[in-house]
Amino acid sequence: MIVELGHFALVLALVISLAQASLPLWGAAKHQLGMMELGRGAAIASFVLVALAFAALINAYVTSDFSVVNVVQNSHTDKPLLYKITGVWGNHEGSMVLWVFILTLFGAAVAWFGGNLPPELRARVLAVQGMIGSGFLLFILFTSNPFLREIPAPANGQGLNPVLQDPGLAFHPPFLYLGYVGFSVAFSFAVAALIEGRVDAAWARWVRPWTLAAWCALTIGIAMGSWWAYYTLGWGGWWFWDPVENASLMPWLAGTALIHSSIVVEKRDTLKSWTVLLAIITFSLSLVGTFLVRSGVLTSVHAFAVDPLRGTFILLLILVAVGGSLTLYAVRAPTLKGGGLFAPVSREGALVLNNLLLSCAAATVFLGTLYPLFLDAVGGPKVSVGYPFFNRTFAPLMVPLLVAVAVGPLLAWKRGDLLGALQRLWAAFAAAIVVALVGLYVTHGGPVLAVFGFALAAWVAGGALTEWAERVRLFRAGPSESARRAIRLPRAAYGMTVAHLGLAVAVAGFAGSAFEQERIQEMRPGDVVSMAGYNLQFRGVEEVQGANFSADQGDFVLSRGPETIAVLHPERRFFPLQQQTTAKTAIHTNFFADYYLAIGDPDGKGAWAVRAYWKPLVPWIWIGAVIMAAGGMMSLSDRRWRVGAAQPARARPLAAPAE
Amino acid sequence: MTRKRRRLYLVLGGLGTLAVVSGLVLSAMSDNLVFFYSPSDLRAKDVPEGRLVRIGGLVENGSVTHADDGRTIDFRVTDGKEDVPVTYTGPLPDLFREGQGVVVEGALERDGNFQASEVLAKHDEKYMPPEVVDALKRAGRWQEGAKTAGGPQ
Numbered sequence: 001m002i003v004e005l006g007h008f009a010l011v012l013a014l015v016i017s018l019a020q021a022s023l024p025l026w027g028a029a030k031h032q033l034g035m036m037e038l039g040r041g042a043a044i045a046s047f048v049l050v051a052l053a054f055a056a057l058i059n060a061y062v063t064s065d066f067s068v069v070n071v072v073q074n075s076h077t078d079k080p081l082l083y084k085i086t087g088v089w090g091n092h093e094g095s096m097v098l099w100v101f102i103l104t105l106f107g108a109a110v111a112w113f114g115g116n117l118p119p120e121l122r123a124r125v126l127a128v129q130g131m132i133g134s135g136f137l138l139f140i141l142f143t144s145n146p147f148l149r150e151i152p153a154p155a156n157g158q159g160l161n162p163v164l165q166d167p168g169l170a171f172h173p174p175f176l177y178l179g180y181v182g183f184s185v186a187f188s189f190a191v192a193a194l195i196e197g198r199v200d201a202a203w204a205r206w207v208r209p210w211t212l213a214a215w216c217a218l219t220i221g222i223a224m225g226s227w228w229a230y231y232t233l234g235w236g237g238w239w240f241w242d243p244v245e246n247a248s249l250m251p252w253l254a255g256t257a258l259i260h261s262s263i264v265v266e267k268r269d270t271l272k273s274w275t276v277l278l279a280i281i282t283f284s285l286s287l288v289g290t291f292l293v294r295s296g297v298l299t300s301v302h303a304f305a306v307d308p309l310r311g312t313f314i315l316l317l318i319l320v321a322v323g324g325s326l327t328l329y330a331v332r333a334p335t336l337k338g339g340g341l342f343a344p345v346s347r348e349g350a351l352v353l354n355n356l357l358l359s360c361a362a363a364t365v366f367l368g369t370l371y372p373l374f375l376d377a378v379g380g381p382k383v384s385v386g387y388p389f390f391n392r393t394f395a396p397l398m399v400p401l402l403v404a405v406a407v408g409p410l411l412a413w414k415r416g417d418l419l420g421a422l423q424r425l426w427a428a429f430a431a432a433i434v435v436a437l438v439g440l441y442v443t444h445g446g447p448v449l450a451v452f453g454f455a456l457a458a459w460v461a462g463g464a465l466t467e468w469a470e471r472v473r474l475f476r477a478g479p480s481e482s483a484r485r486a487i488r489l490p491r492a493a494y495g496m497t498v499a500h501l502g503l504a505v506a507v508a509g510f511a512g513s514a515f516e517q518e519r520i521q522e523m524r525p526g527d528v529v530s531m532a533g534y535n536l537q538f539r540g541v542e543e544v545q546g547a548n549f550s551a552d553q554g555d556f557v558l559s560r561g562p563e564t565i566a567v568l569h570p571e572r573r574f575f576p577l578q579q580q581t582t583a584k585t586a587i588h589t590n591f592f593a594d595y596y597l598a599i600g601d602p603d604g605k606g607a608w609a610v611r612a613y614w615k616p617l618v619p620w621i622w623i624g625a626v627i628m629a630a631g632g633m634m635s636l637s638d639r640r641w642r643v644g645a646a647q648p649a650r651a652r653p654l655a656a657p658a659e
Numbered sequence: 660m661t662r663k664r665r666r667l668y669l670v671l672g673g674l675g676t677l678a679v680v681s682g683l684v685l686s687a688m689s690d691n692l693v694f695f696y697s698p699s700d701l702r703a704k705d706v707p708e709g710r711l712v713r714i715g716g717l718v719e720n721g722s723v724t725h726a727d728d729g730r731t732i733d734f735r736v737t738d739g740k741e742d743v744p745v746t747y748t749g750p751l752p753d754l755f756r757e758g759q760g761v762v763v764e765g766a767l768e769r770d771g772n773f774q775a776s777e778v779l780a781k782h783d784e785k786y787m788p789p790e791v792v793d794a795l796k797r798a799g800r801w802q803e804g805a806k807t808a809g810g811p812q
Contacts, residue, residue, distance in 0.1 A: 382695035
């Protein structure tokens, strides 16, 4: 009964979304306030309905209702409760319901918090959100309905893929979708602005927080996915340039460009048509990512659906959304008036460079990811594009970007003084040189490029701190004056400093991984392996029972000199239901390096294959990503997003002068 | 600085970056495109030694032997018509089994042995890489829904 209610709620949500997609648009064209206001109610109603459907589906999983096909295929009574719940989005149908749930959540949030938006703009934004929602609800109801029954019900389900039964992966899809789908708000604002033919500073001020929130969630989501791959796949790689990873990286790169270019629109009222285009591109890349991951064109753990109808349907949705918005852009963009002028060397100029490099990087990833699919589709040979391609195209674009990250914020708007900015960066430059020299000395003969990476990280961090020191006039005004300025500094300024510091930390982590060491060998109980100053003693293997698996659990003692540092228990888990074995690694971290341990097959004569890695600075990759997202959230908490954008003058005098 | 000048700078900067990026992409593409072959293709097409390629098929039953160092493994990849001897040193994916589909990246050596640099992880044993399905189909060894071959879900 609850399942039928969920199904019914989903159908009702489709009807309401269709109304939301059309009536407010008509109202905005005819200036009928009542029609326009319908959009708000519809947005909130469709959110409530989709939430009900989602809850009904979760209920079916928690109660193991095996009369529902979707539950049978992806759940089992023995599964721990956490994975019963997260199993809801561990499959195609459920994950699409989550997608639409988050989409309507954003729509409702715009309706709820958008009180200070002009009614026409709000109506149009909500209508575009309604169109996207209608498209995806149609997709679910016609090709991927999770509420279909199977009568008679089987006694038990088929369970969830064991590699997905992991706390790190349980919350990776919701964060990723918050990011992907969050960019739909920027897209809707862009389309609404194109319909109105007006983009101004206030528009950018409304769009920015939504984009920033989506970007933060996507950053966390990608980091979680990478972390999961690192500790579950058993050989400690953290980025494989796999098409599925690239699918999430492309909208991230475009979204990063978007949060920077919308600063220019907000502060300087220029780069408008580019920013609108970028908003369209970012969400389009999110849709392409959904298509790549969900259509089954790629070989991966994510490819649930091999039903060609689904791929065709999403492709059609992309064509309508991208084609429609780009056509609108082509017609309307020339009417968007450019604003303030600026010299090439200026804050605007630096942000343009940022956008140029990030969008080119997104384009290379796009090419490398889709070229094999394209070649296959036209009947060409089967090829794959691996990490060497991306290392040779992506890295050369990131180096100038990282160099510029330190300089850009020190340039003035309109016309900057490059020489002056570089002079003020002497400390950052000195730090980079010192790091490079120390790095070359310590690692002598080691990978030079990685040492260069450390120097870049020091440069970026030094630049971020210099910019902050300049703002508070550190060492130039008195300490009390500096402290006063530091307190007055808007949170958005701190957000930028923190986010750029996070970038520096992550870059150091990428570079550090070049120095990893590994020992892969057979070990018998009592054997000791030495690596990177650590001794690892193997004490034996014990059989343990989990909720729905049995495991061979290794017992290892990690020591440094006479001191025992940790006892590590890597496992090989066997899931009898799926007849599948997975590795559960054991990692000891001191936040500067990971000691990473996995066990493989026994040779039947008392020895076990053991893989031990020492991975310096690798934890910084995820720490850096979390710091970046924290910077974004800090910026999001800036009070200027909450003050009425209609009266921006009132907020201005309170902001620090450096603003 | 006039509006026109600014636009000129922007366009020139954009085109310059685009040119550099295209150059990077093209040169990386020509060197790093990895072609996929079935064992039959590999025999028929005379793939040069040392060229990085991928091969895919089934791990032949009874072909897996472990070397004494605990890291090196030999096996044969077959599409039912032809098979290729493969040597690989390093960690194997958890789902590597005899009779299962596999994709291997590496290069042919002079003696016809395939030295693998990577054995690709497949996460779910019900899942068969589409390339492998295709290779088996072309070799006439694929039956839709056949249990031995697994079949895509």
